[in-house]
Amino acid sequence: MSFSKTHPWFLPLCGIEKNDTPLLAPQGNVSIKTRPATKKPSMYKVLLLNDDYTPMDFVVQILEIVFNKKREDATEIMLQVHKSGVGLCGVYTFEIAETKVAQVLSAARQAQHPLQCIMEKE
Numbered sequence: 001m002s003f004s005k006t007h008p009w010f011l012p013l014c015g016i017e018k019n020d021t022p023l024l025a026p027q028g029n030v031s032i033k034t035r036p037a038t039k040k041p042s043m044y045k046v047l048l049l050n051d052d053y054t055p056m057d058f059v060v061q062i063l064e065i066v067f068n069k070k071r072e073d074a075t076e077i078m079l080q081v082h083k084s085g086v087g088l089c090g091v092y093t094f095e096i097a098e099t100k101v102a103q104v105l106s107a108a109r110q111a112q113h114p115l116q117c118i119m120e121k122e
């Protein structure tokens with residue numbers, strides 16, 4: 001019987017998942033899987049939506065401050081949203097995307113603008 005069967009906590013403790021494929025052949029009578037669980041995180045697009053009321057300047061500032069865009073890039077994204085209805089601000093892991101959406105909505109509500117910002121799994 002393999003060590004991982006007699007000690008079912010062993011593989012999870014090493015960060016190894018059941019379905020990981022072994023990169024090394026078992027040596028001797030020890031059979032453990034050696035590939036660490038390094039799954040890539042899902043990524044999320046953060047999108048700004050157009051409306052008729054939020055001032056262009058405010059959207060540019062949001063893009064500069066929340067999404068670290070340079071003025072020229074921020075202006076380009078804002079105009080893209082204004083013309084097409086939606087624009088990509090960036091792609092982030094779940095918690096960072098969630099935080100940026102919350103920051104945009106919080107700033108917009110504080111300034112009493114109806115600006116909408118959403119996240120979408122890639």
Ligand code: TYC
Nearest residue numbers: 048049050051054056081082
């Ligand atoms: N359409 C807005 C205006 O004409 C500008 C705007 C751009 C609003 C981008 C929202 O996400 C937005 N004032």
